Amino acid sequence: MREDPSGRGRHGDIPFGNRHLTDDRDVFEHNAWDNMPWDEEMEREAKEMVERQKTAKVSEEKGRSLLEEPANYWDAFYANHTNKFFMDRNWLLKEFPELDTQQSETSMRALEVGCGVGNTTFPILDLDKDKKLFLYSCDFSPKAVEVLKGSEKFDPSRCTAFVWDITQSPPPDAPPPSTLDLVICVYVLSAIEPKKLHQTLLILRSLLKPGGSLLLKDYGRYDMAQLRFKGDRLIDDNLYCRGDGTLVYFFDSDELDERLREAGFEKEANVVDRRLIVNRAKKVKMQRVWLQAKYRRPL
Template structure:
């Protein structure tokens, strides 16, 4: 799926954006001194008004025929979106490395180093338990790369193996020799991928990125910032269980989901997260930032745009869901991941020119795949 990203307000010339939760509005008269205020407390009256607004705009549902159209032709609506907006709709994600330092260069680029050292001590020889990263022996690195390059799936007896043009083997698979692998699902026009490539110069880094929209992927691939030696962009529907990812299970260090899961039909979210969880290495991280319940965007919907509870269709045919923390926790833990972070960012955004205030609600999550026990 693709994603519409509502964020990106700059911190100001020469200023480094503070991590969310650190800029508080203590004096209401100063509301227009900054572009945004973090962790803004809602009054009981404000919360009740938001709930009433959602009940009101959810009372009338989109007819069944149109709901089928939005699902069957979802790719068309997203392609049309990118054809209209191309790169112009999206803003820089100034918060990216502040909130997700896992994507930035670090002294020890691979966060699984301790696990690898323990693995060596334990004498494990399974490729899946010794993949990639500093501290590995030459033999182990070879084992890791071979696992990524040549893992295949065997169809049950009597069935034909459904292959994909993205399934590659040996040296044809991009990133097969990488020691740190990032996968962004719903990459859009590259507003996360390109900052990573520009900022993170780790020679062992390789970034995979995919989007539901072929138009978005084409925009990424034709960008002057796209480097096929360090990045591989491909079209993928994260809800299609029959469409394999071009990398094997247990091969990815970080999976990134930024304003993308909300574009998925709610009853398909769990299986999508389950598939992504299987791609993560032991100790690998899944990072998410998405719309929270009662965000301004949800309150602005009119009657007749609601598909199901907290799930809406925009005027351009793209869809969006608004989460609670508990819903996301259930999705990730059911997929076998452990909570590292699950926070609500209640932000007050300000339009200084028009003297307007806008209340935004976003949720940020980090969940880890459990470490394999050492022996």
């Protein structure tokens, strides 16, 4: 599972909804429960599962191949699925109210990183009723960008799309330094090899105006997707390959905060979204863990 496209949330002390499970007997009354705390036993079991995965890591040769050409695997993914895999992220405004251009008195410029085939691009443009926003959308899969630009929804007067591996220097199509109000990374940083993350964050920071914001949502440590991995998937600590060869890393909140501060960002919000997803028909409970964060380039 890549993500839960129905996620909800907001920045604050009590994020992500108010459906709280107060009696375990009611667990199958709804499909999801918000702000679910973990007890010591759950944490211990999760750690033990991850430790067991270390006994069946991918081979050194396979791991090296997966890390050397990650874009190739995403290109193959989009060539296979085109625009039929992910759902549009229509929850964006609830989690990132900064995207509400109706609350802004001036025009805005934003970069969406890892745009894929437009599941974030088009919802963002739909939110921009007054057409105050110009959106740059990039992905390191040429096939994804091709599908995005071929959509009837694509409007080149409001958006530009281009190929960019954000671990590398910006291409000519990228926005100039210090010109962006927002950079949006939804399930993007987890697809980057950890040793390349610092340089990536420095590049993204350089594109923001002083005071501009980096909006993040990504996978948290011990999310269900991490615990479900079987043998021949673990490359390095908390870094995995899916069956199609694409990479995914699971962040700890403190670790993510440290990496962003090292790159010169200031924290505005960094919260852990722990949610219990329920399959009521099969009586199955699934623990999801996501991180949502907002950091800014200092003034």
